[in-house]
Amino acid sequence: MSDTAPHDVTTDAADAVLSGLGGLRENLESLYKDLHQHPELGFQERRTAGHVAQALNEWDYEVTEEVGGTGVVGVLHNGDGPTVLLRADMDALPVREQTGLPYASTGTGTDADGVEHPVMHACGHDVHVTCLLGAARLMSDRTDAWQGTLVVLFQPNEEGGSGARAMVDDGLARRIPRPDVALGQHVLPAPAGTVLTRSGVMMAASDSLRVTLYGRGGHGSMPERAVDPVVLAAMTVVRLQTVVSREVSATTPAVVTVGSIQAGSGPNIIPDSARLQLNVRSFDEETRTRVLAAVRRIVTGECAASGADREPEFETLSEFSVTENDEEATGRVAAAFEAAFGADRALTVGPLPASEDFGELPAGLGCPSTYWGIGGIDPDTYRKAERAGTVHQDIPSNHSPRFAPVIQPTLDTGVRALVTASLAWLAPRPKGE
Ligand SMILES: [Zn+2]
Ligand SMILES: [Zn+2]
Structure with a gap:
């Protein structure tokens, strides 16, 4: 141990990178509403992928498109240091939205069997895309605050379970530098503003x-x-x-x-x-x-x-497969979250019965990984339901036609979590540590 604990270094770097969040907030919120109104089924995320690629190009990422279908990868080289991969999934579900939100989806899509369905971002992957773009932008704006290589990956068809695999099979490992860690997150029916980590088995x-x-x-x-x-x-x-x-x-x-x-x-x-x-x-x-x-x-x-x-x-x-979080990587992220969010909002979570194909990426790239949750439900609404013992009835979960994450503090939290976690590897260490 040096005199300066690692999470202090991470906090300083995160403060610097996140100082731009206030100026970006309005853009991210309108981007989120736009993505929410234009959901696309798995392997058809062309509009979303096009938007992602254009933004990453503007921010000096080396961009590769059409990896495993509609997947997009951006690489930002910023000197010597570790390589961190951040992942978001882009696909929506064949669900007719019933949230009543002013920016609700009315769109339809045609599945692989040629059947037309109403389509909705009922799993919140629009939150993931928005937060990862926000983090990508902030990291590229403040390359003075960190060093190493940042890889941002936007994958297709998580819901079908084959999008991550498709990117790996399409030569992902030779198209990007090998990451030291792969990180991902999911918006969950938990109070917005919280981050939820778990070491070991996270999802079924x-x-x-x-x-x-x-x-x-x-x-x-x-x-x-x-x-x-x-x-x-x-x-x-x-x-x-x-x-x-x-x-x-x-x-x-x-x-x-x-x-x-x-x-x-x-x-x-x-x-x-x-x-x-x-x-x-x-x-x-x-x-x-x-x-x-x-x-x-x-x-x-x-x-x-x-x-x-x-x-x-x-x-x-x-x-x-089971989503299993690496113990060392999870410990590092959890410590950084506790420093950034405070012990009352950096929580742990039990294994979840939902499933994810995120694990295919670290498996295909040969690196450790950790995957965490962020809350998406208005904290007052959630606490009220919790007190009444009616969380299961009153709080729509992912895949429900009424799943409606509150925009804030969900988006801010997702961006902060991605930046904070990546800087647990990419923050410059004091000399001699
Ligand atoms: Zn889902
Ligand atoms: Zn999902």
């Missing part, structure tokens, strides 16, 4: 499957001539409820949700097949493997029990 693994169950169609009046896939699907859905309740230990978290069931076209026709779409969440590889195997066993077993002639088909729709 998620596996989405489509299962086709084959029966044998026929007349509704003559079920003895058919194998009814509707009954088969119903039995399968019920039996799948026993995976977590009967096969996973009481101390191990896991979720199996059948989110979609589709079969048939009329009341007196037994259809040929039924389709289920289901999602599995788990927090460790052993449980993940075990639950997925149980799902397969039950589906296959129910088909046999119904006398189906044909084996069911399993199709993977998306796969997210």
